[in-house]
Amino acid sequence: MEDHGRNSLSLSRRSWLKISAGLASLFGGAALFGARSQGRYRQAATPEALGIHPSMTVGEVDTSRFDPLAYLSEFDYGRATKLADGRTLREYTLIAVDTRIEVASGVYFDAMTYNGRVPGPTIRCTEGDLLRVHFTNAARHAHTVHFHGTHPPEMDGLFPQLRPGESFTYEFEARPFGLHLYHCHVMPLKRHIHKGLYGVFIIDPPKPRPPARELVMVMNGFDTNYDGENEVYAVNTVAFHYQKHPIPVKVGEPIRVYLANLTEFDPVNSLHLHAAMFRLYRTGTDLEHYELTDTVLMCQGERHILEFTLERPGLHLFHAHQSEFAELGWLGFFDAQTAESMAGAQHGPHRAA
Amino acid sequence: MTTPVTPARSSRARTWILGLGPLVILAGLVALFLRFGPLGVFRAAFPPVEELTIERVLFPTEDLIEVRVVNGGPQAVTVSQVMVDEAYWMFQIRPGATIPRLGRATVTLAYPWVAGEPLEIKLVSSTGLTFAEEVAVATESPRPDARYFSTFTLLGVYAGVVPVFLGLLWYPFLRGVSRRWMHFFLSLTVGLLIFLAVDALHEALETAARVPAAFQGVGLVALGTLGAILALVAVGRWLRAHGRGGDARRERLSLAYLIALGIGLHNLGEGLAIGAAYAIGEIALGAFLVIGFAIHNTTEGFGIVAPVAQERPAVAQLALMGALAGVPTILGTWIGGFTYSPILATAFLALGAGAILQVVYEIGRLIARETEAGWGAWASVTNAAGLVLGLVIMYSTALLVVA
Numbered sequence: 001m002e003d004h005g006r007n008s009l010s011l012s013r014r015s016w017l018k019i020s021a022g023l024a025s026l027f028g029g030a031a032l033f034g035a036r037s038q039g040r041y042r043q044a045a046t047p048e049a050l051g052i053h054p055s056m057t058v059g060e061v062d063t064s065r066f067d068p069l070a071y072l073s074e075f076d077y078g079r080a081t082k083l084a085d086g087r088t089l090r091e092y093t094l095i096a097v098d099t100r101i102e103v104a105s106g107v108y109f110d111a112m113t114y115n116g117r118v119p120g121p122t123i124r125c126t127e128g129d130l131l132r133v134h135f136t137n138a139a140r141h142a143h144t145v146h147f148h149g150t151h152p153p154e155m156d157g158l159f160p161q162l163r164p165g166e167s168f169t170y171e172f173e174a175r176p177f178g179l180h181l182y183h184c185h186v187m188p189l190k191r192h193i194h195k196g197l198y199g200v201f202i203i204d205p206p207k208p209r210p211p212a213r214e215l216v217m218v219m220n221g222f223d224t225n226y227d228g229e230n231e232v233y234a235v236n237t238v239a240f241h242y243q244k245h246p247i248p249v250k251v252g253e254p255i256r257v258y259l260a261n262l263t264e265f266d267p268v269n270s271l272h273l274h275a276a277m278f279r280l281y282r283t284g285t286d287l288e289h290y291e292l293t294d295t296v297l298m299c300q301g302e303r304h305i306l307e308f309t310l311e312r313p314g315l316h317l318f319h320a321h322q323s324e325f326a327e328l329g330w331l332g333f334f335d336a337q338t339a340e341s342m343a344g345a346q347h348g349p350h351r352a353a
Numbered sequence: 354m355t356t357p358v359t360p361a362r363s364s365r366a367r368t369w370i371l372g373l374g375p376l377v378i379l380a381g382l383v384a385l386f387l388r389f390g391p392l393g394v395f396r397a398a399f400p401p402v403e404e405l406t407i408e409r410v411l412f413p414t415e416d417l418i419e420v421r422v423v424n425g426g427p428q429a430v431t432v433s434q435v436m437v438d439e440a441y442w443m444f445q446i447r448p449g450a451t452i453p454r455l456g457r458a459t460v461t462l463a464y465p466w467v468a469g470e471p472l473e474i475k476l477v478s479s480t481g482l483t484f485a486e487e488v489a490v491a492t493e494s495p496r497p498d499a500r501y502f503s504t505f506t507l508l509g510v511y512a513g514v515v516p517v518f519l520g521l522l523w524y525p526f527l528r529g530v531s532r533r534w535m536h537f538f539l540s541l542t543v544g545l546l547i548f549l550a551v552d553a554l555h556e557a558l559e560t561a562a563r564v565p566a567a568f569q570g571v572g573l574v575a576l577g578t579l580g581a582i583l584a585l586v587a588v589g590r591w592l593r594a595h596g597r598g599g600d601a602r603r604e605r606l607s608l609a610y611l612i613a614l615g616i617g618l619h620n621l622g623e624g625l626a627i628g629a630a631y632a633i634g635e636i637a638l639g640a641f642l643v644i645g646f647a648i649h650n651t652t653e654g655f656g657i658v659a660p661v662a663q664e665r666p667a668v669a670q671l672a673l674m675g676a677l678a679g680v681p682t683i684l685g686t687w688i689g690g691f692t693y694s695p696i697l698a699t700a701f702l703a704l705g706a707g708a709i710l711q712v713v714y715e716i717g718r719l720i721a722r723e724t725e726a727g728w729g730a731w732a733s734v735t736n737a738a739g740l741v742l743g744l745v746i747m748y749s750t751a752l753l754v755v756a
Contacts, residue, residue: 106433224481
């Protein structure tokens with residue numbers, strides 16, 4: 001018998017310990033959180049004791065090429081220069097390439113990508129900047145870059161459709177401020193988008209938003225067997241990644257999530273945050289928040305900014321409130337830490353490796 | 354006189370060389386292909402074709418699922434993730450996640466399945482392809498313990514043994530009938546047997562569809578059926594040639610044993626199907642089903658006893674025939690209940706079909722020999738009516754079996 005490495009049930013007991021806190025909360029075990037902070041958590045958290053079974057993928061993905069934890073806070077501000085009229089010129093490079101990506105441990109997907117990753121780089125600028133996006137198609141099919149936002153129609157990324165080997169520079173002024181997208185707009189659209197040709201496009205307001213821990217989250221899915229349904233759902237491509245590796249945040253610090261929905265096939269996706277409420281800024285185009293909620297439903301292509309703080313240390317689950325999506329990978333944790341909890345965490349069972 | 358030997362030998366050697374030459378060249382070509390890999394051109398041009406077959410889903414305890422997988426595709430397949438009812442679930446796979454061509458593996462999941470409800474298992478390969486199996490009713494799988502052994506034994510006794518022995522009770526009745534009526538009942542037996550053979554063939558082909566492609570289910574059916582017919586015909590011929598030829602009594606007796614054997618093989622296949630269906634919760638051991646099988650299979654006992662009725666065989670011999678025909682059902686329910694595999698089931702059903710067809714041929718020969726008309730005897734009203742009646746009886750009693 002060869003134990004499939006990390007697949008071993010006995011080995012996964014440790015992972016059970018790690019995830020059981022989250023599962024407990026998923027199933028309404030708020031009491032367990034209290035127990036955990038009082039140090040009793042460890043005894044209670046065995047799956048046998050909880051009667052909980054682990055819904056999760058087995059194993060880890062190779063993060064050397066794409067690390068979902070790093071992606072959260074990677075912003076591409078471009079090569080900035082000052083123009084004669086005082087404006088800032090920002091130049092970006094996007095290259096379409098066909099790449100094989102790992103969407104769950106051991107499950108590989110032949111993706112179409114910008115710059116070899118899904119989602120593409122997060123393009124960030126300030127309202128009023130002049131943008132030049134140099135796009136080269138190094139893939140096997142025709143592609144474009146279509147930006148959301150206000151710009152001249154000839155810079156909209158419908159035409160020209162760039163055949164393999166061709167280049168084009170999109171030039172327009174960044175407006176209005178908000179949370180936008182860019183994606184390929186060549187037919188068949190559904191396939192080009194779902195194969196991975198998309199990214200987040202953030203235009204900051206002229207007076208920046210207050211400082212916060214900023215995180216980019218793209219809700220996406222992958223139809224690995226091409227049956228018109230997603231086999232894998234995630235935020236930022238890798239199923240269950242933030243469940244296996246909770247996102248470390250500080251108790252009390254302002255958190256700002258740039259949340260975009262690029263799921264194909266399913267008309268809507270959603271985010272639900274546990275044990276806290278967030279202020280919702282729809283499309284990020286207004287500095288006044290739209291509502292205070294803990295669940296937001298989003299159509300394909302919709303995106304919102306979420307702001308919140310976590311008041312107590314511990315794991316805070318977030319996931320699609322479509323249970324099916326959650327159990328197919330769209331599920332993760334914020335791990336809220338204080339100085340003490342970080343010190344104590346060395347022994348805590350919930351800590352990610 | 355040694356001279357003639359040499360040319361004969363050399364010509365024999367020549368024949369061998371001529372016969373083996375193409376094989377040697379073929380082996381050389383295969384070696385060349387494997388060494389220099391001209392197939393690599395094709396390999397790079399096409400996406401990999403993966404094929405996994407889930408042979409069986411077992412529920413050993415109330416929170417455990419075991420999935421038996423066979424790779425019947427052209428190349429090795431790696432099982433990367435497993436879903437249960439559209440949810441990824443942690444699992445263990447033995448002997449390894451990469452299943453070689455024609456290889457097998459067992460996936461184990463700790464999953465709180467709900468008894469009596471359907472469930473879908475989906476394996477996700479490294480290329481993202483999925484292989485699904487739907488379980489109609491999740492129910493705790495039989496363990497090879499005393500309780501299940503007795504359950505399956507009882508199932509086999511009800512479905513196979515009791516009916517066959519009931520059928521044998523027609524012996525005293527058949528002993529008293531005239532030759533003409535005897536032929537009528539033999540024709541009726543042929544009708545019964547043809548129905549059984551067609552039924553077994555149909556089942557074999559149906560099961561063959563679930564055999565992984567590489568194991569060529571339909572080819573297996575052809576091999577099993579024709580193999581059984583030819584083997585039994587050859588054995589029968591050999592027995593006649595080497596035995597006390599012309600002894601009609603012995604011949605009828607051996608015919609009865611052959612019929613019993615053929616029906617036994619058929620019942621083994623039937624037992625497999627019943628056991629497997631019971632094990633995966635598709636049938637309950639309902640009274641109606643047992644009655645159906647009893648009535649349906651009683652005709653089998655009649656088929657055994659008809660050719661030997663006038664030879665007055667010993668009761669012990671009749672009992673032996675009954676056992677030969679009926680007891681394999683029990684064996685079948687055991688195999689089907691504990692370790693069902695479509696390949697095995699296909700093979701047994703095909704063998705059964707072949708064995709029965711051979712018996713049909715033997716009874717035909719018997720009637721033809723005892724009649725002046727020879728094979729033309731089949732055109733007589735009584736014999737034709739007997740055959741059709743046999744088919745009708747089987748058809749109508751089969752309506753009672755709703756498994």
